[in-house]
Amino acid sequence: MADSFGDRVAAAVARTGPLCAGIDPSAALLEAWGLHDSAEGLRSFCATCVEAFAGAVSVVKPQVAFFERHGSDGLAELERLIAEATAAGLIVIADAKRGDIDSTAAAYADAWLGDASPLAADAVTVHPYLGLGALAPLVHLASANGRGVLVVARSSNPEGRDLQQAVTAGGSAVEDMLLAEIAGLNSSSEVLAGTVGAVVGATLEPSEFALSQLGGIILAPGLGAQGAGPADVAARFAGCRPGTVLPSSSRGLLNEGPDAAALRDSARSLNRELAAALG
DSSP: OOOOHHHHHHHHHHHHOSOEEEEOOOHHHHHHTTOOSSHHHHHHHHHHHHHHHBTTBSEEEEBTHHHHTTHHHHHHHHHHHHHHHHHTTOEEEEEEEEOOOHHHHHHHHHHHHOTTOTTOOSEEEEOOTTOGGGGHHHHHHHHHHTOEEEEEEEOOSHHHHHHHTOBOTTSSBHHHHHHHHHHHHHTSSSSOTTSEEEEEOTTSOOOSSOGGGSOSOEEEEOBSTTSBOHHHHHHHTTTOOTTSEEEEESHHHHTTOSOHHHHHHHHHHHHHHHHHHHO
16 A cells, blocks of 8 residues: 555655645746746756755655646646656645535546646645545545645635634534644544645734644645744644654745745755644
């Protein structure tokens, strides 16, 4: 049986540290790096990121939208990035935020988590607002292939808070209901423990659900440009097991480019600060 996604992340964090480095080749960043807003620019940007991050961080998180905007050429560069980052020993989370029902959910599973797909990543982010049960095809294929599904439960954008904090018929907030359902999956016989994780903003104060009970990986965006620092991460995820929290930085880290050595040094420095804060 394959190791679960959670097991693989914990082992990688123990070797390298908890930082998840975003790879977000936006038009603004490509320009700042002196690159064309084209597939060729994407290729150069991603090659620099892989060179800088391999051995310096555990996990990278390409934002799929910045590749999709270039059509088929952009998706070809995303395939190339996933393959090259994987070959370099990096764990890859495809930040695709997919979610649907029935055969469409199964197709998303094949695309992002199927062993035969050129887009297959170690994990994919998903939206749960058609119901967590609708994500079953992704969850089950991820479990079978030792990959992961990261459910957006508590996003830090202000537009999402009213929806995520709305009270359900059972009396809990929507976000807490989702987190409890994820924990139930990870402790069930349906999937490998650690297959299902959550996206929880690092800028948010804790909710009612004890994140230490999730049983899966927590992707925590908001480090750097959005205002969270290592001490904030340590406080907001206190009690979570080592290797289960992946604080994520994108813009704040990528602004150190395009020099690969400077980008690597910045990633290593931030990783050391996070490792010391999280213990």
